[in-house]
Amino acid sequence: MFDRPSPFRLDPRTLSAAFNGVVADVLARAAGRASEPVASAGSLEALERLVTGGVPAAGRPLGEVADELRNVVLAARARTDHPRFFAFVPSPVSPVAWLADALTSAHNPHLGASRQAEGPAAVERALIRWLAQALGLPEGAGGLFVSGGSMANLAAVVAARDAKLAPQARGDGVAYVSTESHVSVARALRIAGLLDRQIRVTPVDAALRMDPHALAAQIAADRAAGLRPFLLVATAGSTNVGAVDPLSALAEIAACDDLWLHVDGAYGASIALSPAKRGLLAGIERADSVAWDAHKWLFQTYGTGMLLARDPSRLAASFGVEAAYLDDAGSDGPDFWDLGPELTRPARALKLWLTLQVMGLEAVGAAIEHGFRLAEAAERAARATPGWEIATPAQLGVVTFRYAPEGLPPAAAEKAMRGAADLLLAEGFAAVGATRVNGRPALRICALHPEATEADIVETIARLDAHARMIAGM
Numbered sequence: 001m002f003d004r005p006s007p008f009r010l011d012p013r014t015l016s017a018a019f020n021g022v023v024a025d026v027l028a029r030a031a032g033r034a035s036e037p038v039a040s041a042g043s044l045e046a047l048e049r050l051v052t053g054g055v056p057a058a059g060r061p062l063g064e065v066a067d068e069l070r071n072v073v074l075a076a077r078a079r080t081d082h083p084r085f086f087a088f089v090p091s092p093v094s095p096v097a098w099l100a101d102a103l104t105s106a107h108n109p110h111l112g113a114s115r116q117a118e119g120p121a122a123v124e125r126a127l128i129r130w131l132a133q134a135l136g137l138p139e140g141a142g143g144l145f146v147s148g149g150s151m152a153n154l155a156a157v158v159a160a161r162d163a164k165l166a167p168q169a170r171g172d173g174v175a176y177v178s179t180e181s182h183v184s185v186a187r188a189l190r191i192a193g194l195l196d197r198q199i200r201v202t203p204v205d206a207a208l209r210m211d212p213h214a215l216a217a218q219i220a221a222d223r224a225a226g227l228r229p230f231l232l233v234a235t236a237g238s239t240n241v242g243a244v245d246p247l248s249a250l251a252e253i254a255a256c257d258d259l260w261l262h263v264d265g266a267y268g269a270s271i272a273l274s275p276a277k278r279g280l281l282a283g284i285e286r287a288d289s290v291a292w293d294a295h296k297w298l299f300q301t302y303g304t305g306m307l308l309a310r311d312p313s314r315l316a317a318s319f320g321v322e323a324a325y326l327d328d329a330g331s332d333g334p335d336f337w338d339l340g341p342e343l344t345r346p347a348r349a350l351k352l353w354l355t356l357q358v359m360g361l362e363a364v365g366a367a368i369e370h371g372f373r374l375a376e377a378a379e380r381a382a383r384a385t386p387g388w389e390i391a392t393p394a395q396l397g398v399v400t401f402r403y404a405p406e407g408l409p410p411a412a413a414e415k416a417m418r419g420a421a422d423l424l425l426a427e428g429f430a431a432v433g434a435t436r437v438n439g440r441p442a443l444r445i446c447a448l449h450p451e452a453t454e455a456d457i458v459e460t461i462a463r464l465d466a467h468a469r470m471i472a473g474m
């Protein structure tokens, strides 16, 4: 009848050898990622072969393909989890998260609904509850794990729109962001149906934080024009410079004007887990929703973000689904697939759970504080190096600075500075980002890795300086 051999079945020795190779590779990375180059491009021919190669009619040996995956495919990349990867928002992943990722993948729970995976569901609910408490959100707050900050921002914007605007009023709704808000917020607003004329970009103060006075004036003007202000998006930890908007003042305005307050804490909300730093988030407890990424400053692999909501029934009002084929699969109340846009969902919380259980809160707090200290060390080193100036001081693990030696025209200084960052990357030592602050070019160090040292930072600035001077001929 159907007793064909399984196409998945492999000789146990072959499978075991392949898994052992993976384990050896993973353990070598766990022992220290600092000895890897921070980025490697791979050979052009090998990449070309990958791009043009199809799928073979007859399968290839597992060991051979696994080696190709490890040595060719995965070798050609920036190692955003390297201790000296300071560009972008780095991803200082804990090896414990890898372990949970592998286990979760092997068991592959379906976490659309609790009934399909009660254990993983309990972990996700517990973590959401605990993270909401860490932010000071009230009992009853809820939410879910999503793929990252962009998705959390999108789901929050949709929930805000549905909570605050009747369908016939959507065309008059106005949302407020700042010049420093992450691009995913404007994209979320557009996906949610807002036109450019419905998005106000509020100015920022000298520290690049949303200006509450300017915001209040914009809201008043919009109301006077017959429009409907409905959503305020504040940032807790801006991507570019690590600024935290004045959350208490903004919460006050949102409360007085009946706006939904969404805080984009994708980057910065993790500091709530440091007793020494959580005060910087004062006011976040008044948010209606918060985006928070664990694949940034909570040591997880990509695809791990959280959306927290003061009133999770608002998420269910926007995303709840009903279908005959789901009738016997869900619980009585709203289930995970009712709280966000995904139906089939992986159990993203398990790796964060394992990591937090193994590290413990004290170590997590200390690891986060280490990021603050690294950026402060970078600020000190740049200040102490002639020819360099600080664009924005160290905050939340981020510092921006620029090469501006006396007598060198700005265009030449920019060329030297960018060239220096390129050389630093090319030699495999460190990755530093290029950005603009107040429209002026700058370099950016975002230092979050618990295994990065002050010596790494000092050496990075010293190499940048040597490269920049060489390029500028100084």
Ligand SMILES: Cc1ncc(COP(=O)(O)O)c(C=O)c1O
Pocket: 089, 147, 148, 149, 150, 151, 153, 182, 184, 235, 237, 238, 239, 264, 265, 266, 267, 268, 293, 305
């Ligand atoms: C403040 C902020 N919000 C949102 C995002 C988007 O998050 P993700 O890349 O996880 O979608 C980022 C990413 O860097 C961010 O820094």
